[in-house]
Amino acid sequence: MASVEPLKRLHARWGETVHFVDVLVRQVHPGPEVPPYRSEAEKVADAEAYRRIEGIPWTVLVDDVAGTVHQAYGGLTNPAYLIGTDGRVTFYAPTTGARVLDRALQKLLGAGGRGVVAGGRDSVPHLLAAFTDGWRAIERGLPQSAAELSSAAPGSVALLRLGRRLRPVLAPLTRRAELLSRRGRVALVSGVIAVLLLVARRRPWRGDDKERHAERFPTVCGRVYPHGHRHGGNRRSTYTRDD
């Protein structure tokens, strides 16, 4: 459910001086329409759709079905590496934070295109872009993808759906490639806290709330989860594209 949107900002800034290469990996959140890959042809077709739908202007490569290259690079879901002209890793961002990559690229180009820069590794998880743009990836695997994500990380689907609704307002902020000012960071943290409070208020924690929630959103349970998983408590077991 990662987003390539911040990378587009980076590409607009550095695309003339740096090779941008994407490698398509496995289905992270499979679903009825996007099952796990069983052949190279399926992966090539998805790579073409990935490039077209996401509007990716740089090269997209197709790893083999076994994910040989992906696994050689650690196998995490959404990493990015800066590789110097000498073929060595100069910086590793396990969650592809555009701002730190931007800073690392500045240092790398300033150092002649080689050598470890910016400490070599990013140690901060970057999830803001996934908040506003991550739903697009989950949506492709509905309803299975959302049900499984919700089961694995309760509340995450609600956050992604909220992020999708707030995208027009927040996207200019979450997709930024440049570092925020101190005032901007304070505003951002305040906004995230406000969003979390809103989500907490919307969650149907108690029985009465669940009934009211069902009345407000009568189409939510329009589909049955096809694999027969049961989800207890306040977890939603069905999701549709119209949620």
Place this chain on the structure above:
Amino acid sequence: MATRCREEYNYDHFGRHHLVEEVGGFLVGRGVRPGAVAPDFELPSVGGDIVRLADLGDRPTLLHFGSYT
């Protein structure tokens, strides 16, 4: 690092253990360490060209791994 078989790599269902493994991988820094030689590869691109990492040495490369889902 351990390599998964093809079936295990392409799982049918996303579960909590995948999330835990992802977070764990992040915390321990799983991946190619800075300063090490980047594993070379030769892969087909959308459009049909074959791209080899070693042939991109004229400029630095930003290598991103992404999923359709």
